[in-house]
Amino acid sequence: MADLPAVAAISDAVHGAFTEAQPVYAERLALWPEGCHILETGEGVAGYLIAHPWRLGAPPALGAMLGALPAPADVYYLHDIALLPAARGTGAGAAALGLLLESAAAARLPLIELVAVNGADTYWRAQGFDTVAPGPYGPGSWLMRRPVNAPRSSKTAS
Numbered sequence: 001m002a003d004l005p006a007v008a009a010i011s012d013a014v015h016g017a018f019t020e021a022q023p024v025y026a027e028r029l030a031l032w033p034e035g036c037h038i039l040e041t042g043e044g045v046a047g048y049l050i051a052h053p054w055r056l057g058a059p060p061a062l063g064a065m066l067g068a069l070p071a072p073a074d075v076y077y078l079h080d081i082a083l084l085p086a087a088r089g090t091g092a093g094a095a096a097l098g099l100l101l102e103s104a105a106a107a108r109l110p111l112i113e114l115v116a117v118n119g120a121d122t123y124w125r126a127q128g129f130d131t132v133a134p135g136p137y138g139p140g141s142w143l144m145r146r147p148v149n150a151p152r153s154s155k156t157a158s
Helices: 004-018 022-031 092-106 121-126
Strands: 036-041 044-054 075-083 111-116 130-134 142-147
Touching (some): 004 022, 022 044, 044 092, 075 092, 111 121
Parallel strands (some): 075 111
Antiparallel strands (some): 036 044, 044 075, 111 142, 130 142
16 A cells, blocks of 8 residues: 555556546555556666456446446456556566466456557557457547467457
8 A cells, every 4th residue: 555656656657648546546456456566676666567357348437436346257457557667678567467467367367458548559469469449548549358368479450
Protein backbone atom coordinates (compact mmCIF):
# COMPACT_ATOMS: atom_id res chain seq x y z
CA MET A 1 0.00 0.00 0.00
CA ALA A 2 2.91 2.35 0.62
CA ASP A 3 3.78 2.25 -3.09
CA LEU A 4 0.36 3.43 -4.29
CA PRO A 5 1.32 7.13 -4.57
CA ALA A 6 4.27 6.11 -6.77
CA VAL A 7 2.02 3.88 -8.89
CA ALA A 8 -0.45 6.75 -9.42
CA ALA A 9 2.40 9.13 -10.29
CA ILE A 10 3.80 6.67 -12.85
CA SER A 11 0.33 6.29 -14.36
CA ASP A 12 0.06 10.07 -14.67
CA ALA A 13 3.49 10.32 -16.28
CA VAL A 14 3.04 7.42 -18.70
CA HIS A 15 -0.65 7.43 -19.64
CA GLY A 16 -1.70 11.07 -19.96
CA ALA A 17 -5.44 11.13 -20.68
CA PHE A 18 -5.71 7.42 -19.80
CA THR A 19 -4.43 7.76 -16.23
CA GLU A 20 -6.50 6.60 -13.27
CA ALA A 21 -6.86 7.76 -9.67
CA GLN A 22 -5.01 6.11 -6.80
CA PRO A 23 -8.18 4.49 -5.34
CA VAL A 24 -8.51 2.41 -8.53
CA TYR A 25 -5.06 0.92 -7.94
CA ALA A 26 -5.76 0.42 -4.23
CA GLU A 27 -8.91 -1.52 -5.05
CA ARG A 28 -7.12 -3.76 -7.59
CA LEU A 29 -4.46 -4.52 -4.97
CA ALA A 30 -7.11 -5.35 -2.37
CA LEU A 31 -9.11 -7.54 -4.77
CA TRP A 32 -6.23 -9.46 -6.39
CA PRO A 33 -2.79 -8.93 -4.80
CA GLU A 34 -1.46 -11.88 -6.83
CA GLY A 35 -1.61 -9.70 -9.95
CA CYS A 36 -0.02 -6.55 -8.52
CA HIS A 37 3.72 -6.03 -8.81
CA ILE A 38 6.11 -3.08 -8.78
CA LEU A 39 9.52 -2.61 -10.35
CA GLU A 40 12.01 -1.04 -7.99
CA THR A 41 15.36 0.39 -8.98
CA GLY A 42 17.98 2.26 -7.01
CA GLU A 43 15.92 5.37 -7.77
CA GLY A 44 12.69 3.96 -6.32
CA VAL A 45 9.55 2.58 -7.98
CA ALA A 46 10.06 2.71 -11.77
CA GLY A 47 7.11 0.65 -12.99
CA TYR A 48 4.20 -1.57 -12.13
CA LEU A 49 2.00 -4.42 -13.35
CA ILE A 50 -1.65 -4.82 -12.40
CA ALA A 51 -3.81 -7.71 -13.62
CA HIS A 52 -6.80 -9.69 -12.35
CA PRO A 53 -9.43 -12.25 -13.34
CA TRP A 54 -12.33 -10.78 -15.32
CA ARG A 55 -15.05 -11.34 -17.95
CA LEU A 56 -14.06 -12.00 -21.56
CA GLY A 57 -14.78 -9.13 -23.95
CA ALA A 58 -15.98 -6.76 -21.21
CA PRO A 59 -13.00 -4.69 -20.04
CA PRO A 60 -13.69 -2.44 -17.06
CA ALA A 61 -14.37 1.20 -17.86
CA LEU A 62 -11.40 3.50 -17.43
CA GLY A 63 -11.25 4.65 -13.81
CA ALA A 64 -14.06 2.33 -12.72
CA MET A 65 -14.16 0.70 -9.34
CA LEU A 66 -14.90 -3.01 -9.69
CA GLY A 67 -16.50 -3.76 -6.34
CA ALA A 68 -15.68 -7.46 -6.71
CA LEU A 69 -14.11 -9.87 -9.16
CA PRO A 70 -16.46 -12.10 -11.16
CA ALA A 71 -16.83 -15.71 -10.12
CA PRO A 72 -16.25 -17.53 -12.24
CA ALA A 73 -13.93 -15.43 -14.36
CA ASP A 74 -13.05 -16.51 -17.89
CA VAL A 75 -10.10 -14.25 -18.78
CA TYR A 76 -7.07 -12.74 -17.07
CA TYR A 77 -7.31 -9.00 -17.62
CA LEU A 78 -4.14 -6.95 -17.87
CA HIS A 79 -5.22 -3.71 -16.28
CA ASP A 80 -1.87 -2.05 -16.83
CA ILE A 81 1.86 -2.33 -17.25
CA ALA A 82 3.59 1.03 -17.00
CA LEU A 83 7.31 1.76 -16.99
CA LEU A 84 9.06 5.07 -16.54
CA PRO A 85 11.49 5.91 -19.38
CA ALA A 86 14.51 4.97 -17.24
CA ALA A 87 13.17 1.41 -16.89
CA ARG A 88 12.55 0.88 -20.60
CA GLY A 89 15.09 -1.19 -22.49
CA THR A 90 16.23 -2.91 -19.29
CA GLY A 91 14.25 -6.12 -19.75
CA ALA A 92 11.58 -4.90 -17.31
CA GLY A 93 8.81 -5.27 -19.91
CA ALA A 94 9.78 -8.87 -20.65
CA ALA A 95 9.97 -9.61 -16.92
CA ALA A 96 6.51 -8.08 -16.40
CA LEU A 97 5.10 -10.17 -19.24
CA GLY A 98 6.62 -13.26 -17.63
CA LEU A 99 4.94 -12.42 -14.32
CA LEU A 100 1.67 -11.83 -16.16
CA LEU A 101 1.82 -15.23 -17.86
CA GLU A 102 2.71 -17.00 -14.60
CA SER A 103 -0.10 -15.28 -12.72
CA ALA A 104 -2.67 -16.10 -15.43
CA ALA A 105 -1.55 -19.73 -15.47
CA ALA A 106 -1.74 -19.92 -11.66
CA ALA A 107 -5.29 -18.53 -11.83
CA ARG A 108 -6.06 -21.29 -14.39
CA LEU A 109 -7.32 -18.77 -16.93
CA PRO A 110 -6.52 -19.65 -20.56
CA LEU A 111 -6.62 -16.15 -22.07
CA ILE A 112 -5.16 -12.74 -21.32
CA GLU A 113 -7.01 -9.64 -22.46
CA LEU A 114 -6.02 -5.96 -22.43
CA VAL A 115 -6.89 -2.59 -23.90
CA ALA A 116 -3.93 -1.02 -25.70
CA VAL A 117 -3.70 2.78 -25.85
CA ASN A 118 -1.19 5.38 -27.01
CA GLY A 119 0.14 3.16 -29.82
CA ALA A 120 1.01 0.25 -27.50
CA ASP A 121 -0.89 -2.18 -29.76
CA THR A 122 2.30 -2.57 -31.83
CA TYR A 123 4.23 -3.71 -28.74
CA TRP A 124 1.47 -6.08 -27.65
CA ARG A 125 1.15 -7.59 -31.12
CA ALA A 126 4.87 -8.43 -30.95
CA GLN A 127 4.14 -10.20 -27.64
CA GLY A 128 1.62 -12.53 -29.26
CA PHE A 129 -1.60 -10.53 -28.77
CA ASP A 130 -4.19 -10.19 -31.52
CA THR A 131 -6.44 -7.18 -31.99
CA VAL A 132 -10.02 -8.39 -31.58
CA ALA A 133 -12.01 -5.13 -31.65
CA PRO A 134 -11.76 -1.37 -31.28
CA GLY A 135 -11.22 -0.55 -27.62
CA PRO A 136 -13.73 1.03 -25.28
CA TYR A 137 -11.60 4.12 -24.51
CA GLY A 138 -12.16 5.90 -27.81
CA PRO A 139 -10.14 6.29 -31.01
CA GLY A 140 -6.73 4.64 -30.86
CA SER A 141 -7.69 2.11 -28.18
CA TRP A 142 -7.76 -1.58 -29.07
CA LEU A 143 -9.09 -4.66 -27.31
CA MET A 144 -6.40 -7.34 -27.60
CA ARG A 145 -6.18 -10.96 -26.53
CA ARG A 146 -3.78 -13.92 -26.48
CA PRO A 147 -3.75 -17.44 -25.10
CA VAL A 148 -1.60 -17.82 -21.99
CA ASN A 149 0.43 -20.53 -23.70
CA ALA A 150 0.95 -18.64 -27.00
CA PRO A 151 4.53 -17.97 -28.11
CA ARG A 152 5.87 -14.42 -27.87
CA SER A 153 6.15 -13.63 -31.55
CA SER A 154 4.94 -11.02 -33.99
CA LYS A 155 1.48 -11.62 -35.36
CA THR A 156 -0.74 -9.80 -37.80
CA ALA A 157 -3.82 -8.19 -36.29
CA SER A 158 -6.97 -10.12 -36.97
